[in-house]
Amino acid sequence: MPSLGADMDEGTLLEWLVGPGDLVHKGDPVAVVETAKSTIEVECFATGTMNELLVEPGTTVPVGTPLAVIGPAEERRPVSRAPKKGKPSASTEPSASTEPPSPPPEPAPGPAPALSAARQRGHIEAGPLVRHLAEHSGVDLEALHGTGPGGRVTRTDVEAAVAARAAPRPRVRASPFARRLAAELGVDLATVTGTGRESAVRAADVRRAAPGPAAPTAPAPTGAAPVRPSPQRPPAAARPSEDRAAAMRRAIAGLMTRANRDIPHYYLSTSVDLAAAMDWLHEHNRQSPVGERLLPAALLLKAAALAAREVPELNGFWIDDHFTAGEGIHLGVAVSLRGGGLVAPALHHADTLALPQLMNSLKDLVARARTGMLRGTEVSEATITVTNLGDQGVETVLGVIHPPQVALVGFGRVVDRPCAVDGLLGVRPVVTATLSADHRATDGAVGARYLTAVSRLLQNPEQL
Amino acid sequence: MVRESISRVLPGADVAALGPDDAFRDVLEMDSLDFLSFVEVLSERSGVRIEDEDSRRLTTLSAAADFLAAHTR
Numbered sequence: 001m002p003s004l005g006a007d008m009d010e011g012t013l014l015e016w017l018v019g020p021g022d023l024v025h026k027g028d029p030v031a032v033v034e035t036a037k038s039t040i041e042v043e044c045f046a047t048g049t050m051n052e053l054l055v056e057p058g059t060t061v062p063v064g065t066p067l068a069v070i071g072p073a074e075e076r077r078p079v080s081r082a083p084k085k086g087k088p089s090a091s092t093e094p095s096a097s098t099e100p101p102s103p104p105p106e107p108a109p110g111p112a113p114a115l116s117a118a119r120q121r122g123h124i125e126a127g128p129l130v131r132h133l134a135e136h137s138g139v140d141l142e143a144l145h146g147t148g149p150g151g152r153v154t155r156t157d158v159e160a161a162v163a164a165r166a167a168p169r170p171r172v173r174a175s176p177f178a179r180r181l182a183a184e185l186g187v188d189l190a191t192v193t194g195t196g197r198e199s200a201v202r203a204a205d206v207r208r209a210a211p212g213p214a215a216p217t218a219p220a221p222t223g224a225a226p227v228r229p230s231p232q233r234p235p236a237a238a239r240p241s242e243d244r245a246a247a248m249r250r251a252i253a254g255l256m257t258r259a260n261r262d263i264p265h266y267y268l269s270t271s272v273d274l275a276a277a278m279d280w281l282h283e284h285n286r287q288s289p290v291g292e293r294l295l296p297a298a299l300l301l302k303a304a305a306l307a308a309r310e311v312p313e314l315n316g317f318w319i320d321d322h323f324t325a326g327e328g329i330h331l332g333v334a335v336s337l338r339g340g341g342l343v344a345p346a347l348h349h350a351d352t353l354a355l356p357q358l359m360n361s362l363k364d365l366v367a368r369a370r371t372g373m374l375r376g377t378e379v380s381e382a383t384i385t386v387t388n389l390g391d392q393g394v395e396t397v398l399g400v401i402h403p404p405q406v407a408l409v410g411f412g413r414v415v416d417r418p419c420a421v422d423g424l425l426g427v428r429p430v431v432t433a434t435l436s437a438d439h440r441a442t443d444g445a446v447g448a449r450y451l452t453a454v455s456r457l458l459q460n461p462e463q464l
Numbered sequence: 465m466v467r468e469s470i471s472r473v474l475p476g477a478d479v480a481a482l483g484p485d486d487a488f489r490d491v492l493e494m495d496s497l498d499f500l501s502f503v504e505v506l507s508e509r510s511g512v513r514i515e516d517e518d519s520r521r522l523t524t525l526s527a528a529a530d531f532l533a534a535h536t537r
Contacts, residue, residue: 285516290507293516295496338493366497391495 001055001065004033004040004379006403007255011035012060013067017202022050023073023143029202029375031067036244036251038343039372040379041203048073073143134158174201203373248341259400263318264439267398268447272455274414274429280461297388298359300411300431302464304386305329305350307453313442314407314435314450315383323406323441332382332402333362335369344402345374346382355464390414396432406438407447409454466528469506473498484526512536 001011015032024030029041030050048070055067130153134141143161146153174189192209194201277299285293308315308329316326331350335343345368347353347361368374384405389397390413397410410433417430433454437447457464467479470488477492489499503522507514512535514522522528 282516290504290514293500293504295500297496336495363497363501 003063007251010062013055036247042376269434270451277461278429303457310453311450317404326383330383332385334387345378406441408436410434473501
């Protein structure tokens with residue numbers, strides 16, 4: 001059971017997306033886990049064969065508990081989906097666990113097809129031309145059953161694998177989670193192209209096929225406010241929604257208590273003139289199809305990410321009494337859930353995304369946060385978090401840092417304010433940008449540099 | 465059509481209970497992303513291009529209906 005955020009102590013395994021004997025690849029979603037805060041697709045940290053699933057769906061286990069045993073990549077008959085390069089590996093699943101790999105690697109018993117003698121793991125008999133063809137076609141040689149002498153993989157084998165991948169699938173395969181989601185979103189599974197194992201329809205495919213805007217904003221798990229979405233069943237909640245809301249509250253309470261106890265916060269604030277940014281935004285939106293419009297939030301997030309690149313001291317983690325810089329800028333975006341509560345999933349490499357891309361990623365991320373379908377890497381990898389409470393009407397946000405991160409950036413509402421402009425009084429759109437930072441990791445001067453960078457970046461929106 | 469568009473964006477929202485002059489954005493707690501999606505859907509369904517400036521006027525069901533009526537021919 002991986003740690004999906006600093007506030008997670010345990011998780012409930014809701015569903016396996018793979019079965020024993022399946023080939024899994026690093027980054028593949030293999031299981032759906034429910035935490036106090038969200039339902040998350042957990043990605044595999046290694047490539048290999050699922051030997052044994054150790055935890056039954058519906059079971060709640062502490063962080064660090066082995067969920068499954070992954071053995072070395074075994075020989076398989078051609079699979080319908082071309083896997084990437086397979087690498088033998090063995091350990092428990094998944095990675096974030098601090099537990100040492102246990103139990104030890106074992107050769108996959110049972111379900112794996114018979115091994116041909118010539119095939120040692122990681123040692124594929126195939127000529128250079130065949131290798132080239134395989135690489136070119138995206139076929140994993142290690143996943144192929146060689147029909148040549150001594151189990152050698154031949155050109156025909158590779159071609160068969162390509163053909164198998166392209167072949168129409170006989171019937172709709174779908175994970176239970178995907179079926180449930182499809183029912184809720186009104187999606188006909190037969191019309192969905194599956195990207196899972198053997199073309200099985202996965203939750204992500206259903207979401208893509210869902211009617212409505214590119215990122216359908218789904219209902220909140222629970223309804224609290226008046227004339228609210230009627231209380232809906234959380235997409236994959238295994239427990240009643242009230243328990244869930246209470247559990248989320250407890251998780252947030254624990255994390256925030258720790259943050260306020262352990263982190264000596266300092267706070268900085270500045271007003272940013274958004275006249276140029278808003279003009280640019282309006283012009284962009286005037287010329288764009290409605291579906292490609294940008295929100296001010298996209299500009300603010302991008303500026304926050306670029307500023308983090310300029311001031312890397314604020315982008316990373318405070319662990320074991322020292323600062324570790326984040327690898328890449330993964331902007332945590334605080335998303336309030338309609339039933340109450342909060343998650344802050346990461347926009348990966350936000351500094352490198354062009355604005356339209358960032359906007360789409362944001363829509364997608366928020367929609368998935370609210371339907372409780374985030375990826376494990378999204379909930380655990382943010383390097384700096386941004387909270388934007390502008391929609392709620394407040395002007396200034398002084399936030400609590402999300403441990404083990406060292407900074408939280410806040411944006412309030414964009415308001416028209418009287419300002420001195422070129423010696424005259426003018427009315428300009430202004431936003432208050434704040435920074436809560438960890439004084440153990442940085443001092444005020446560093447924070448000041450950060451906010452100054454945010455402000456400067458927003459003066460040149462076309463360069464964002 | 466306005467109600468349907470809201471339903472698309474917020475499945476499960478009790479749009480039937482919305483009065484014509486309720487500020488639905490507040491009542492339904494739509495954030496700016498929700499609202500943008502709503503404008504997107506409404507624009508698509510009605511065939512009326514809704515500019516950013518105009519979208520700010522779409523605060524109630526009746527205002528939205530009036531806007532569409534004025535721009536549809």
